[in-house]
Amino acid sequence: MNAPFNLDPKFLDTAPVSVANACLETLLKSIERNRFLPEPDPASVFVGDGNYRAIGTEYLGHYVRIGGLKPTDRVLDIGCGIGRMAVPLTQYLDETACYEGIDPVNEGIEWCVQNVSRVYPNFRFCRVDIAHELYNPGGAVKGSEIVLPFGDAKFDFVTMISVATHLPLEEIAAYAREVSRLLAPGGKLFLTAFLVSEGDPDRAEARPQFQPGAAVGSWIADPAAPLGAIGFDMPLIPGVLEEAGLRIDLVSPGHWRGMESAHYQDVIIAVKPEDAP
Template sequence: MVMINRIARKLGNLTYGTVESIFRIYEHSNLSRAPGLADIPKYKKRQGGLGTTTYGEWCYTVGLFQGILKLALPAERPLKILDVGCGVGRLYLAARPSMNEEDHYTGLDLSKRCIDICKSTYKEDNATFVYYSTNNSYYKSKEANNLQPWPLEDNSFNMVTALSVWTHLREEDWVFYLSEVKRVLSPGGKAVISFFVLDKDYDAALPRKTDEISPYYPQQKNKWIFDKGAYGSKNWLCPAWVSVPEVAIGVREHAFLDAIEKAGLRISRFHSGSWKDQPALFFQDIVELEHKLD
């Protein structure tokens, strides 16, 4: 049965990739108001990433974050962006329309394959891609579990982005890498991060989280109930269905706010996500952070 499922998956991927390639030939000749979509990597390369692979969701995410990042741009130029967990470049395509010749983007990822794909796909002088080796029980379980600082200098970026990275971090890692955001972010800079916050909107949504398909995302509502402690934590929780906690981890609001405070950061803007079965900009919660004022 395992072999049959594997073969079926490969055939499905081959079919999807072929159909998409044909579609995109005609699609791109008609694009007129969507910068960057023509540069979305081909399906085979997107499979090298650790998250979303479908062309439609890439288009949605790139377009949405073009606007979100534009609103969060720091006043100081040149723009120096660090994209943590860059995958195969979704947020690079989102950030690129806001960048000029003096600006620079650095993508950081724990997948050597992702970094290699980015280097071969995006050849612009304003982009650098850095491999960072670390452990994650879901994505990279064989690496040594050592919390190592990013190979980046203090105060070297005025924008940090991370799309669904803290979603896959246990409590210790979550807190440590938040302090790394503070370390590399220059005063006046902004950090834009998405994950799951278990706040009052989540609590209000719990009675609605049945096995019905949500009108806000194409999954059952009760898939996104965080009721199991991640490695025994009281404040970092995961759904009961996950194979390992790092598949999806949410943090209770008071613990989230406490971690932000201890890291020396503060919230400048917060967008609650549609995973709480409500109208929203994006599926996950999006938080914009900056240095805490003294």
């Protein structure tokens, strides 16, 4: 069963902030301790860096506190991987909500179908054969021509965690157009990126250490694998989101540049205007 805590949006909207925060903290701690939730083999190269459960739980907190995610939201997870964000969401989204996860790497999709969808049928996963020079070099669809297999205005909340950090700007723009199509009016995009401001590349404590990329306004960590970690001058990604019809609601700097922050990558919250067609 989804959402084991009383996370009724009407209660959370009217409860004092301290009470709502306490409810969320209790939920996050219970997720981290829950030994019955599915978790992939840590030895799998597809799991990625860091603690699988802890990072997913951290981002659930960010979704709610920064992004305003509600338990009833219809969620699209672009770049869902092996379910790092999906697993904690099973404990937050209620049974009236739905979740769709997409990724080009079949290993992660198969694991999620077998271990998440089997228990939580309102969580669905599908592989989209998008070409990527590192993660899916033989993909059939160019990232700049992506059309996602969902109807217009189907989602209330779209998340792209560590996706824009591996894409050229023209592909981020293509995803932005699709997100704008897929969001219902008032819906939100939660996107993480490396937004590079003046002085950031010179910070000794910055991780990664960026150098100028081949494209104007781009920054790369490794010339041998430019899309392994790529950043862009601060205005560029917000600019393509706005061009796609989204309104920038928040830009929250991350601690990758060596400053204090609750999250590693920079976070952008973009909203589809209520009067959007």
